[in-house]
Amino acid sequence: MRFRRKQREIPELNTTSTADISFMLLVFFLVTSSMDTDHGLGRQLAPMDDHHQEQRDINRSNVLQISIDDNDALSCDGKVVTLDELQQQVESFLASRQSSQYVIAVETGRKTSYNAYFEMQNSIVAAYRKLDIKPMRIMEGVKNVE
């Protein structure tokens, strides 16, 4: 016996909703992910172990003393300065150094605000940038108080 098959047309897959589905996925990713890139000032802290701790004698003339007191007053080498003045001082300090044996000493009070500290750090980096000093890895040391 032979059956006569009817020539059936295959129905096409309805893909209209694919767009909606992918839109939903898109929205989901937009909500759960964060675009914010991490900007900031990179710093290298001094290692803690005592073996590697080196003591260096640095000439007083090769030290730039910056301090911020508890009321966020900024002073550089004993004189009260603004941020722009600080940047210029750091620039002239860096420009007149012959060797790499110099220190920028920073002192803060316990109640100094982080904002003041950050702005100070920012203007130091600005000075480095302006003079185009390339190795921008700034080491942070810690003064030992006995």
Next chain:
Amino acid sequence: MGRFKRKQSNSVPGLNLASMPDLIFTVLFFFMIVTHMRDVDPKVQYNVPQGTELTKEVNKNGLVYIFIGKPVDAQGNVVSDDVRIQMGNRYVTLAEIGDEIAKERSRLSEEDQQRLTVSIRADRDTEMGIINDVKQELRKAGALNINYSAEKQIKKGSVKQ
């Protein structure tokens, strides 16, 4: 004067939407690649300082966050005025920072362990005493790469020459 007879029918042809899903998938993949999942919810309120000389943190994988600010509840209301330190998804004390760093470090790959960077996201009004204590703890834990997180400030006009 001749008269032209229009042969075409006047109905506007329907727009072919077949490529729309492909288009949206492309956008989707773009977003999946450029963004990363938010893995920590800040439980403290903080406003990072603004700076002009910022650099971009490149390796996202070796990044550990420390949030410092006022504690907030789930709705985002400030609960109290004292300052809390948050790592991972919980508040930590100063003494616990070392352990937390060690825990994060063990999760990372060999390569990322070398480049482990701690991003300090502290509120502007935080007292430096706390920041310095945190930095001391990080030194003890051997996490020496840090990053003071900040947001970009629009550059002021050039300072007087």
